[in-house]
Amino acid sequence: MQDPKETINIENVVASTGIGQELDLQSVAMDLEGADYDPEQFPGLVYRTQEPKSAALIFRSGKIVCTGAKSTDDVHESLRIVFDKLRDLEIQVDEDPEIVVQNIVTSADLGRNLNLNAIAIGLGLENIEYEPEQFPGLVYRLDDPDVVALLFGSGKLVITGGKEPDDAREAVDKIVSRLEELGLLDG
Structure with missing residues (x-):
């Protein structure tokens, strides 16, 4: 039986940062090759990086949200690319803007089917x-x-809301031990 922690896979990392000044997104969209900006559909400019693959949502306020990255390192690398592109447009960007991870979404597999009705009763309604x-x-909710x-029911898990990659490992440990305590992981 494979250790469920070995099956943990980061699906998405969302992080935020900012450049501390307002932007004229229409102007940035015209100068930044590959940028998507349709303010009637979405208030931010979307700039996608390919390597690593992610999307930066750039807002008029200067706030930037990076989504779609598969690791915290990829978030930092993607945003470094975005910062460099903005600097190339002669937009002032600090040397090392603070980047805050907001959410890490991971998946895992307990390797066996789960009786969700029994788990719902066993874990209690709180x-x-x-x-x-x-x-x-x-x-x-942990x-x-x-x-x-x-x-x-398949035994698959999605864990969201983590701020560190280790949060998923800790959550899987707690879920497994709680389900074992309740006798709901037998078989």
Whole structure:
């Protein structure tokens, strides 16, 4: 049986930063090759990097959200590219703007089917939401780490809300040990 922690995969890292000044997005969109800007659809300019693959959402306020990266290193590299592109347009960007990871979404696999009805009863109603008519997964809110785990009958998990890659490992450990305590991981 494979250790569920070995199956953890980062699906998306979302981080925010800013350049501390307002931007004329129309002007930036015209000068920044590959930029998408349609203010009627979305208020920000979208700039995609290919290597590493991500999207930077650049707002008029100078705030930037990076999404789609597969690691925190990729976030930093993607934003470095964005900062350099903005500097090339003679937009003032600090040498090393603060980058804050807002959310890390990971997936994992417990390697066996789960009885979500039994888990919902076993975990108690305080920290879970389970309405199979509405959504096939069980929503389990953990306090430490402060994440939300979606458990599916297939044994697959999605963990969201983490700020560090280790949050997912810690969450998987806690979920596995809690389900083992309840006798719900047998078989």
